[in-house]
Amino acid sequence: GQQVMQIPQYQHVQEGEDFTTYCNSSTTLSNIQWYKQRPGGHPVFLIQLVKSGEVKKQKRLTFQFGEAKKNSSLHITATQTTDVGTYFCADLTTDSWGKLQFGAGTQVVVTP
């Protein structure tokens, strides 16, 4: 089945800096959901992107969906210690209802 590649696998960030995590696919994505999982916690839904070129913002988080719907990104500005966790992108596959294909995730560590 379609695979969603997510980079980088690990991201060490100094508090106050910005960073970006990327989600790429060789085929067109139907829609993309982003989740955050804190250490020891469970995935929490952040956002869903559906339209080509879509950009959505949540405070310091900016989510983008590529024009060709083959990539997506999450950009965090002025990183805080509360941003620690693993960020997953997930593609909703079109062959089976409700089936999410998760990327490998980007584990974010924030240094004070």
Add this chain to the structure above:
Amino acid sequence: DTEVTQTPKHLVMGMTNKKSLKCEQHMGHRAMYWYKQKAKKPPELMFVYSYEKLSINESVPSRFSPECPNSSLLNLHLHALQPEDSALYLCASSQVDGKPGQPQHFGDGTRLSIL
């Protein structure tokens, strides 16, 4: 606080035991999911129930047996598990409104260890 409740939080069992994981939600969601998550890996879908009917089984071994007794409850019955089945088992739920892509709400999970 999570709106999807899973019990137990931790479970240690032998390979010959039978146990069950339970999941409950009262958000009126009609889709419920079981995922398996190994350390430092993404969640892997196991089963999807839609309107209390099994709609997706991701070729999961028969030692895992799901059950959806009603729209609020989801169980996962375990029997003769292997050490490699040790993982975090996550339950999730979502709305069903005729189109896919609804956000999934996850429980805290059951951390399972097989001796």
